[in-house]
Amino acid sequence: MTSDANSMKRFLIILNAFLLLTVISCKKEKPKDVNPSVASQDNTGNCFSMSGITITNNVGDIIAPYIDSSDWNFNDMWSCEKFYFTDTNFNTVCVFNDTNLYAPVGYPNPCISFFQLRGMGIYTIPEDTNVSNHDRSIGVEIAVLNQRKERIAHYLTNKYDAHGMYIPLFLLDSLASDTLFRVYYKLTDQNNCVKMGHGDIIRQ
Secondary structure: OOHHHHHHHHHHHHHHHHHHHHHHHHOOOOOOOOOOOEOOOOOOOOOOOOOOOOOEOOOOOEOOOOOOOOOOOOOOOOOHHHHHOOOOOOOOOOOOOOOOOOOOEEEOEOEOOOEEEEOOOOOOEOOEOOHHHHHHOOEEEEEEEOOOOEEEEEEEEEHHHHOOOEEOHHHHOOOOOOOEEEEEEEEEOOOOOEEEEEEEEEEO
């Protein structure tokens, strides 16, 4: 066999090996984003949008007619929003064990450097005479996002202690261009029944 033939044979072996490695590398899956503070996106490119607020004064009273009907209720059905939470239970096909539950509200809205959450209801159940203790048996998980959909705060608390919670935006996000924030909240009762919702806050 001539040297030219040997050279051609070696070239073909190297070329085939290169092509095989290229095919294998193309079949590798893209690494998954495991950052729990950033939610996945759906096939439209946006998991959710932030728009509109419900204006409130310094004590939490809603100022009509400036109301976003999607804010501060318990009507949410989440998809990728769930990635902002540590608790994986999102069971809503149940009866929530609370007779006087109402959604929280963020105030003041707009705010300057911080906002607070006003109550989630006070409820009494006949067989429970210790109202404060019963309120503490309702778990509350809260995630606060900036307009870039980054989780800037995460709280695990209970219904009793969530009332009046202070959210210091000036410490959590110092970027002046971040003016719109979303608050996600999830309540879980003693039977693992869940209610969830959101509200948007503007920082001036």
